[in-house]
Amino acid sequence: MSNYLLALRPFEFFFMQYKRVWRGTAITSVVTPIVYLLALGVGLGVFVDRSADLPDGISYLEFVAPGLMAATAMQLATFESSWPVLSAIKWDRQYHAMLATPLRVRDVLLGHQSFVAARLLVTSTVYLVVITAFGAVESPLGILAIPVAALVGLSFSAPIAAWAAHTQTEVSFVAIFRFVILPMFLFSGTFFPITSLPAPLELIAYLTPLWHGVTLCRELTLGEVELWSGLLHLGYLLAFTAVGLALARMTYRRRLVV
Amino acid sequence: MADQNGNPLIRARNLVKRFGELVAVDAIDFDLQRGEAFGFLGPNGAGKTSTMRMIGCVSPVTDGTLSVFGLDPARDGAKIRARLGVVPQQDTLDMDLTVRENIIIYGRYFGLSRKQLGIRADELLEFVELTERANDKVEPLSGGMKRRLTIARSLINDPEVMLLDEPTTGLDPQARHVVWDRLYRLKRQGVTLLLTTHYMDEAEQLCDRLVVMDKGKIVAEGSPRELIGRYSTREVVELRFDDSRPDDFGYWTEGLVSRVESLPDRVLLYTDDGDAASHGLHERGLVPESVLVRRSTLEDVFLHLTGRTLIE
Ligand SMILES: Nc1ncnc2c1ncn2[C@@H]1O[C@H](COP(=O)(O)OP(=O)(O)OP(=O)(O)O)[C@@H](O)[C@H]1O
Ligand SMILES: [Mg+2]
Numbered sequence: 001m002s003n004y005l006l007a008l009r010p011f012e013f014f015f016m017q018y019k020r021v022w023r024g025t026a027i028t029s030v031v032t033p034i035v036y037l038l039a040l041g042v043g044l045g046v047f048v049d050r051s052a053d054l055p056d057g058i059s060y061l062e063f064v065a066p067g068l069m070a071a072t073a074m075q076l077a078t079f080e081s082s083w084p085v086l087s088a089i090k091w092d093r094q095y096h097a098m099l100a101t102p103l104r105v106r107d108v109l110l111g112h113q114s115f116v117a118a119r120l121l122v123t124s125t126v127y128l129v130v131i132t133a134f135g136a137v138e139s140p141l142g143i144l145a146i147p148v149a150a151l152v153g154l155s156f157s158a159p160i161a162a163w164a165a166h167t168q169t170e171v172s173f174v175a176i177f178r179f180v181i182l183p184m185f186l187f188s189g190t191f192f193p194i195t196s197l198p199a200p201l202e203l204i205a206y207l208t209p210l211w212h213g214v215t216l217c218r219e220l221t222l223g224e225v226e227l228w229s230g231l232l233h234l235g236y237l238l239a240f241t242a243v244g245l246a247l248a249r250m251t252y253r254r255r256l257v258v
Numbered sequence: 259m260a261d262q263n264g265n266p267l268i269r270a271r272n273l274v275k276r277f278g279e280l281v282a283v284d285a286i287d288f289d290l291q292r293g294e295a296f297g298f299l300g301p302n303g304a305g306k307t308s309t310m311r312m313i314g315c316v317s318p319v320t321d322g323t324l325s326v327f328g329l330d331p332a333r334d335g336a337k338i339r340a341r342l343g344v345v346p347q348q349d350t351l352d353m354d355l356t357v358r359e360n361i362i363i364y365g366r367y368f369g370l371s372r373k374q375l376g377i378r379a380d381e382l383l384e385f386v387e388l389t390e391r392a393n394d395k396v397e398p399l400s401g402g403m404k405r406r407l408t409i410a411r412s413l414i415n416d417p418e419v420m421l422l423d424e425p426t427t428g429l430d431p432q433a434r435h436v437v438w439d440r441l442y443r444l445k446r447q448g449v450t451l452l453l454t455t456h457y458m459d460e461a462e463q464l465c466d467r468l469v470v471m472d473k474g475k476i477v478a479e480g481s482p483r484e485l486i487g488r489y490s491t492r493e494v495v496e497l498r499f500d501d502s503r504p505d506d507f508g509y510w511t512e513g514l515v516s517r518v519e520s521l522p523d524r525v526l527l528y529t530d531d532g533d534a535a536s537h538g539l540h541e542r543g544l545v546p547e548s549v550l551v552r553r554s555t556l557e558d559v560f561l562h563l564t565g566r567t568l569i570e
Contacts, residue, residue, distance in 0.1 A: 013352075013363050020354055097350035099316050101367035101415075102336040258277070258317060 010098055010111025011118075014084075018115070029123045032072065033065075033130040040064050040191070041134060058138075058222060065136035066145055066217040067190035069127045070152045073120050074210055077153030078160050078181050080116045082173040085164035088112070089255060099256060109161070109252050113245070116157045120150035131221070139223025148220065148234070152213030155237045156181075158244025165251040189214045212236045265328055267292045267419060267450060268313060272322035275308045275474075282308040284474035285322060292418075295441075295451040297461045299556060300471035301566065306454035307347050309471075310423045313452065314344050327418070340368060343417030345408050347424050347454075353397040357388055357407055360396060365414040375414070382410040386440060402433030409440065420444065422453035426460060438463055458556035470556075472564045482556055489562045490554035491516055493532035495539075497525045497546040504544070514538045519561055528558070 018025075041061030048060040088095040098108050124146045131137055160176070187197060188210040194202050205211050216233040219225035266289035275283035283305040290296050298306045311317035312324060315335035324331055326338045351360050358379055365375040383389045386406040396404065405425065412420060425441065426434040441464055445451055455461055461468050462482045470478045470485070478485055495515070504510060507518045507525060514535045517528040525546075529535040532551030539549075561567060 009367050009369070012366055016359060016363055017352065017354060092353060093348065093350040094352055096316075096346065097352075097364065098367055100314060100339060100342075100344040100346065100350070101364070102340045102369070103367055104336060 004110065006103060006107040007110035007114055009103060010108050011114045012111075013094065013098070014112060014115035015118075018119070025119075026126075029126045030130065033068065033127050036068050037061065037065060037131065037134050037136070040068070041136060056222075056224070061134065061136050062138065062222060063218070064191060065131040065134065066142075066221040067214040069124060069131065069145060070149050070213040070217045071185050071188075071190045071210060072127060073124055073149040073153035074156050074184070074213070075181060076123055077116055077120060077157035078177065080119060081113075081157035081161040082164050082176070083170060085112065085161050086167065086170055086173075089165060095256060105252050105256055106249060108256075109245070109248055113154070113158060113161065113248075117150060117154055120153035120157075121146060124149040124153075137221045139221060141223050141225060142221035145217040145220045148213060148216050148237075151234070151237045151241065152209060152217075155209040155213070155240035155244065158241050158248055160244075162244055162248035162251045165248060165255045184208050184210045209237055209240045265325070266290055267327060268452070269325045270309075270322065271324075273309070273312065273319065273324050274321035275305070275312060275317065276320045281474050283312070283320075286469075286471075286474075286476045288469055288476065288479070290419075290450065290452060292450055293445075293448055295445050295453070295464050295466050297452075297465035297468035298454040298471055299456070299458065299461045299468050299560070300454075301456065301560075301564075303473075304471040305474040306471060307423055310347075310421050310452070310454060314342060314421050315339050340415065341418050343412035343415065343420040343449075345405075345412050345420065345422045345425055347427075349404055349408055351396045351404060351407060351411075354395065356393050356395055357399070358383065358392040360407060361411050361414055364411045368415045370414070378414060382413055385413075386410040387436070400433075402429045402436070405429060405433070405437065406440075409437065413444075417449065419450040419452060422451065424454055424456070427456065434460070458560070461556055468556075470560055470563060472560075472566075477563045478559065485556060485559045486554050488559075490558040491528040492530040492554060493528075494552055494554055494558055495527040495529065495532045495536050496548075496550040496552065497527065497539075498523070498548045499525075500547045510539060510542060510544050511535075517562075521567065526558070526561070528554070 041064055045060035045064070048054070054060065054063055095108050099105065127149070128137070128142065128146055132142070163172070187201065188194065188205050188208045194205040194211060197205060212233040216225070216230060219230065268290040270286060270288050272285045272287065273283060274281070274285055286309070298309060300306050308317065312319050312331065313326060315326070315331040315338050319331060327341060329338050331338060352363070355363065361379040361382060362372070362375045365378065380389070383392050386409060388403060388406060388410065391399065391403065396407065399407065409425065422441070426437050429437065438460070441451060451464065453464065465482060467479070467481050469476045478489065480488065507520065511518055511527060515527040515529040519526040519528070527535055536549050536551060557567065
């Protein structure tokens, strides 16, 4: 147990650093869902609802809001585990400061990822409050969408941190955003059911952690979750996170212990 | 003085560090006793940092044995690091936190309580004369201030040994003297100092004992005085020439000096009596542009041992 407690020390560092910028991020995390919901749920939603072929007669707002919540967690997590990780290794070198003390590589990795997890929980909570205010949440089970969205984030941040500790320059981060995160954002069931995709793309969409996260969040806010499929989605996200963490532990070691 | 078991504080035998094919540290031996100030002197790439990082338990030993406080870095790295104060060659300060916050968070890494740390941080800031800047961000501080902050930070856990990797490189002479003064005070308080430097004056000022490193190997060991006595003469005559530099110094200096080093910009004559030698040259009709007689330094020791100057 005390083994894991050491990760609280790097966590505290990232929290201290965050305290200097929290106001900006707090505003962003409130304003982002409002803008998206106004444009998509309310604006676009009027058109979509007229053509009305969403399952079970739900409104487009109810359809898109939980998806956006999961997708936002993905974006935040990807950002938090790319530049900040490389910086802590290479530019500002804060990891090296930590490793000169009794802290070990795994404390540094877990501490940083716990901080990302905390950010995800807070941001997802704000998101849920906003979409509830818009009337997009049908069921009290929706509250479980908070940890699920955070887990979606971790299923991205862990493998991305693994990559960031491996790569020498930040150029790949922009490519990851453009060619991995953005397509996932658009095609993993956030804005429309993936059954509308051509068959090969639909298959790929099933494999993305985002689709599992979007689907589970949506089932939760609509109150239509089924135990077994729900556990499957959860298991898929946990597996991604676990594999990501194992990879990160490897690349962190290789990079930091030379 | 040694520890309870009669062993030195740090002991290295056949210590090797390789990076792939490259041998950065090539089978070195040394012992460090408690209370000593011990230096690694050497040019770029000599293997000083590689050695310090192995001692600091942040870089695994490739071969040979290393013990720190009688412990094995591979097994007890965390325990060892808890008792060290590290000033790395490259700063690892957080630019966005304040000076004081940098010290406090570092103390937190050691598991010290915030309450203790508040008091201790203020004392340390006082010690390195940064009290006025306590609540400023680190980013705009001068190089010398950042270095002092790194030193203050490394003292937060009351270390038994400080590992200082080029503590004053890049500082102006005044800033260097401030750092030297602080290190000297720590030494008097009983802190063991292990430092690397390119500067012979720094080594002479601070070190009781030092090793000269070159290309991963230790080429000499002793106190600054001993090394100068062993590898150099008491005095050196430095000659500079305009364009009329003669090539055959053996002929001109025959019988006057014990050794000649010819460098691109000057010629060094090693002798125990510099005035007599320069006088003799003058009588033989050699007229350089300038003549300087000075005492031998570690720079001369290094030149003798490796045929190269310390700072290229
Ligand atoms: N992480 C690394 N990977 C590969 N080679 C390295 C690494 N670190 C150091 N080296 C090499 O090991 C050799 C010794 O380097 P080291 O940094 O120990 O020298 P140094 O004496 O500290 O030099 P300087 O005075 O420039 O700081 C150099 O040739 C260097 O290029
Ligand atoms: Mg070095």
